[in-house]
Amino acid sequence: xxxxxxxxxxKVTEKGKDVELRCDPISGxxxxxxxxxxxxxxxxxxxxxxxxSAPDKSGLPSDRFxxxxxxxxxxxxxxxxxxxxxxxxxxxxxxxxxxxxxxxxGSGTRLTVV
Amino acid sequence: DAKTTQPxxxxxxxxxxxxxxxxxxxxxxxxxxxxxRQIHSQGPQYIIHGLKNNETNEMASLIITEDRKSSTLILxxxxxxxxxxxxxxxxxxxxxxxxxxxxxxxxTP
Numbered sequence: 001x002x003x004x005x006x007x008x009x010x011k012v013t014e015k016g017k018d019v020e021l022r023c024d025p026i027s028g029x030x031x032x033x034x035x036x037x038x039x040x041x042x043x044x045x046x047x048x049x050x051x052x053s054a055p056d057k058s059g060l061p062s063d064r065f066x067x068x069x070x071x072x073x074x075x076x077x078x079x080x081x082x083x084x085x086x087x088x089x090x091x092x093x094x095x096x097x098x099x100x101x102x103x104x105x106g107s108g109t110r111l112t113v114v
Numbered sequence: 115d116a117k118t119t120q121p122x123x124x125x126x127x128x129x130x131x132x133x134x135x136x137x138x139x140x141x142x143x144x145x146x147x148x149x150x151r152q153i154h155s156q157g158p159q160y161i162i163h164g165l166k167n168n169e170t171n172e173m174a175s176l177i178i179t180e181d182r183k184s185s186t187l188i189l190x191x192x193x194x195x196x197x198x199x200x201x202x203x204x205x206x207x208x209x210x211x212x213x214x215x216x217x218x219x220x221x222t223p
Contacts, residue, residue: 033210033211035213042213042214042215042216043152043158043213045210045211045212045213048210056210091157091158093157093158093211102148102150102160102161102163103158103160103211104160105157105158105159106157107156107157108157
């Protein structure tokens, strides 16, 4: 597609449930980021995939959070046993050829844990 | 943590140039300066980036000082749609984008 696609756009889940958030990067982009943004706050780095290298997971806030990227394309962010503080907008971004055109962000998934 | 320093907010009159400063005094030789903006309720949008030369594209100009310790993003003719939070980030071309608090720019009629 023309841009980074994220699904679902909105997700409401009950506390304690697991959720999966999906990111479809721009075709051919080798680098992919996940960020989250709580209401009124800045962007918090979560995880970074670059080609076939081991991902940089240093931003994941707890072991309830995990992410994978299959075939160097689609990525899934999984949150287990969701908590209310997980409520935020989760943003995905991708880039090609050394980031020379910057990273393109998706519109995000708004997660609400009730 | 973000390694750049930006003013928290600034106002700009519609039609005038907006000059957004950024300090990046610890920038290393292989690190670029990237600018993004985030309009309310949208994902961040790439604006421009540079290494040491000044850069211009259809959105903005980027002026980097000779010592590379600071830069200025210039929006030549601000419009109401330019109201957003503007982020200045230093990173190498494959580096992690660490967003700081940015500058809230409000363009007024």
